[in-house]
Amino acid sequence: MNIIMKLFAPSSLLLSAVVAASLVCAPLQAQWNPYDTQGYGSVFSVTTGPGAIYMVSYGSGVVKSVNGGSTWAPSNNGLPGLTTIESVYYDGTELFCGTHSGVYKSVDAAATWTLASTGLPASSASNCVKKFYHYNGSIFAIFSGQIGSGTGGVWRSTDNGAQWYSGNGGLSSNMNVHQVTAINGILYTTTSTGILTSSNLAVTWTAFSSSAFSAYSIQGTASRIVAITTFGYRYRVMQPTMGSWVDATGDPSNPTGGQLILYDGKYWAISGTGEVTRSTDNGATYSQYETGLLGADVITQYCFHASGTTLYLGALSNLYGTPGTTTEVGEATGSRVLPMPYPTLFSEAFTVDLSEQGAGRDLLLLDASGREVEHRRDLPAAPVRFERGVLPSGAYRVFLIDRSKSTRFPLGTVIAQ
Numbered sequence: 001m002n003i004i005m006k007l008f009a010p011s012s013l014l015l016s017a018v019v020a021a022s023l024v025c026a027p028l029q030a031q032w033n034p035y036d037t038q039g040y041g042s043v044f045s046v047t048t049g050p051g052a053i054y055m056v057s058y059g060s061g062v063v064k065s066v067n068g069g070s071t072w073a074p075s076n077n078g079l080p081g082l083t084t085i086e087s088v089y090y091d092g093t094e095l096f097c098g099t100h101s102g103v104y105k106s107v108d109a110a111a112t113w114t115l116a117s118t119g120l121p122a123s124s125a126s127n128c129v130k131k132f133y134h135y136n137g138s139i140f141a142i143f144s145g146q147i148g149s150g151t152g153g154v155w156r157s158t159d160n161g162a163q164w165y166s167g168n169g170g171l172s173s174n175m176n177v178h179q180v181t182a183i184n185g186i187l188y189t190t191t192s193t194g195i196l197t198s199s200n201l202a203v204t205w206t207a208f209s210s211s212a213f214s215a216y217s218i219q220g221t222a223s224r225i226v227a228i229t230t231f232g233y234r235y236r237v238m239q240p241t242m243g244s245w246v247d248a249t250g251d252p253s254n255p256t257g258g259q260l261i262l263y264d265g266k267y268w269a270i271s272g273t274g275e276v277t278r279s280t281d282n283g284a285t286y287s288q289y290e291t292g293l294l295g296a297d298v299i300t301q302y303c304f305h306a307s308g309t310t311l312y313l314g315a316l317s318n319l320y321g322t323p324g325t326t327t328e329v330g331e332a333t334g335s336r337v338l339p340m341p342y343p344t345l346f347s348e349a350f351t352v353d354l355s356e357q358g359a360g361r362d363l364l365l366l367d368a369s370g371r372e373v374e375h376r377r378d379l380p381a382a383p384v385r386f387e388r389g390v391l392p393s394g395a396y397r398v399f400l401i402d403r404s405k406s407t408r409f410p411l412g413t414v415i416a417q
Contacts, residue, residue: 032276032292032313032320035069043314045130048307049090050383052109055319061085062097064110069319078113079104084125089132091139092349092385094160098129103141105161119164121151135182136389138201140167146176153177154189156202167202178215178257182348184222184238185390190215195227210245217260219267219347221417222393226267226283228258233269235283250286251277262417263306264324265345274299276313294318308342308351308383340412341398346388347417352398353383362401364408368394391416 037043040057047054053065054075061076062085079085080101087098095106102117120141121127127145134140138158145152147168154167154177171177176192180202187198188208195211195218198204214230226235226248233251237243251269258271267279269286276293277286290298297315305312306324313320324343339353352363359381365374373391376384398411 031289032322034292034294034318034320035065037063037069037319038072040072041317042302043319044302045087045089046303046305046312046314046319047088047090047095048305048312049095049109053312053319054088054090054095054110055314056085056088056097058084062088062110062113069321075110076113077111078106084128086128086130086144087132089134091132091134091160092387096132096139096141096161098132098141099123100125100128103129103161103164116161117164118162119157120155127152131179133180134387135187136201136387140180140202142177142180144176147171147173149173154180154202158201167198168205169203170196170198170205179217179259181218182388183218183220183225184393188218188225190218190227209242216255216258216271217269219260219262221262221347224282226260226262226279228255228260228269228271230254230256233260233271233279233283233286246284248279248284248286250279259304261304261306261311262347263304263311264343265417268304268311270301270304270313274301276301292322293320306343338400338409338411341386341414343414344412345415345417349385349387350414351383351385352400352411354379354381354400355383357381357400360403362403364399364401366397366399368396388416393417 040060040063042058043055045056051066053069055063057063060074061079063072064075065072083099083101085097085099089096095110097104100123102115102123103120104113105116106113127143129141130144131142138156141155143152147153153171155164156167157164178190180187180189187202189196192214195208195215196205197208216228218225218227220226223239224235224237233248234245235248236245252271252273252275255271255273260269267283269277275288276290278289279286297317300316301313303314309324310321311324341350341352343350354361361379363376363384367373393416395413395415397413400409400411
């Protein structure tokens, strides 16, 4: 298959020279650790599924690794030739990818792809899905073009992409939508003219108070939200009462885009200005977090993806990872044969790896009062992902149940931010 390469993707000769020069002075102790992507550069999108990492590399489409990033191979069977792939996303069940020729999905770990664009506007270079988001049983496709006559903006599906519907109710025709995310049970969207919220899964949107400015990305918890805006990085206290926006310090001036992710209890940001920054104080102050980035990757980063104990960063020439700190909460430490939920501090999802436990086990989730909030039965011997859904902020205990022995084992406590 011949995938069209982006015009701004570097030539292999230039890329090799830049990386080689950087390796000479790369530090021994790096914040970011590069994967050997074997020449697959311009990593614009990253996602993970059971036992695999997927990334979009311009010129090669969807590329997959099943050994932790040691080797990679294209996985484009069923995707149209002579097109551009923009995004790849795993929603916990199926893979989706956005292309200049439509939205495609895979139910067999990217072995094959089929068109899944029923109800969607036509995709093109100027209006295609660069981001997906999954929440509470719905998947959202965020088109890059202006909403206009209903072509760009947010589109939603409640049946894993079999049928799509517009999610632009309440959004203006002159808006470009940048991101959709859930915070404390409410959907937020960042657009070219403001921040809006939805309490009905993007059927309708309402302007968020005092947020009529360009915003590119937003994350947060029940008590505070943080955003990348045209005025810089800002945060806003939400509880016990909503406060005013406060400008952060240490952030780049006048961002023109970017992505913000809340992972491992910290805010991580890229903003199109050539800096990776991190905040360890709830978005109030930021500092550079770039050690280990090679060559031009120091000034050109494209995307984050968090999975388990790794935060991924896609950049111009490489894919990088940095480890999170998953600390056991409220359980005994020491030698451990049972799987531990990770990450313990989560905003969207956590995972329990049952690969070594044998099939047929159950997982039980209890809230702080001991009430059952979720019970997964007869599970496979594989990583099991728990989406946050509508879970409120707080601590939850995770138990493994072996029904053959009528035994319940505590695995640990996770905290929904």
